[in-house]
Amino acid sequence: MDFEEKIQNCLKDRVVLKPLTRWNEAYKEFPRYVMEYLVARYVNPDYPVIGQQKIDRILNEHYVESGxxxxxxxxxxxxxxxxxxxxxxxxxxxxxxxYWAEVPVLGSNFVRIGKRVLNEYGEVLLAGGAWGTMVVEYDPQYELKGRLYPFYVREFTPFQITRIALDDYVEKRQNFTTEEWIDLLIQSIGFNPAKVTEREKWLMLLRLVPFVEANYNLIELGPRETGKTYTYRNTSNRSFVISGGRTTPAVLFYHRGTRKIGILGQRDVVFFDEIANTSFTDPDATISVLKDYMQTGKFSRGGPGILNPGKYRFGRKP
Incomplete structure (x- = not known):
């Protein structure tokens, strides 16, 4: 039994053939885990075209730009x-x-959310949110404190696993050698292990450490086009990429006006892409709070102190 057959036999429906997610260049903007979910659900690897056409119809009808x-x-x-x-x-x-739902495609932060959705997916939706399909209703009669809130999310189906049972993966791990398991991990994040050296494989795995190790800070000094940004943008919805530009303390830590916790309090991994090109509106204060957070895993900025021992951040310079 070769390696690919072993993967199929041991992991079965957990396997997604990544080449099947790349039939349309227009879908590059979608996170990989979104496309992989759709392919796993609708595409038969032996006859992929029918399923891919169905995904085309779904995206054309139900995915819209914020504009x-x-x-x-x-x-x-x-x-x-x-x-x-x-x-x-x-x-x-x-x-x-x-409870309010934030739906970027509607440009609204005040969309009502169904109790059943909250009961089933509240843990993930309150802790950073998720991609998925949602049924939004219109009710012109609903008012709260004299203001009309007509939009209502009645149903939601996430595009990612909301609860992971690690025991099963631990059991399946016994069927693979260490070298095979490393290659499987490399494939899982979207790279071909046959095209990279052993050292490069370890460097790629090192990028994943912030996802599993609390309060882990990492700077990678490396050339362009080696998959750094791709890894953090497409591996999980629990990571967030800041691609240069101006960043404010309100975005990172806590917004005093809205009393909303910033990115560092919502995501497991924060990745500064091209950190040399990132500027802060209040550099001294921002860097001081960042240093404290990187050391202790908590921060405070004119609001409640935020403790996130399970949070991780990643930064790099070009």
């Missing part, structure tokens, strides 16, 4: 409900004693 938000709002209103594909995040608004 088309007014059109989508109109469709929801006129049809009464509409199925959308995109990101969903939930927060608790203590002042109103209400």
């Amino acid at each position: 088309a938000k007014e059109l989508i709002k109109s469709k929801i209103k006129e049809k009464g409900e509409y199925t959308l594909l995109g990101q969903l995040q939930v927060r608790l608004d203590e002042s109103r004693d209400h």
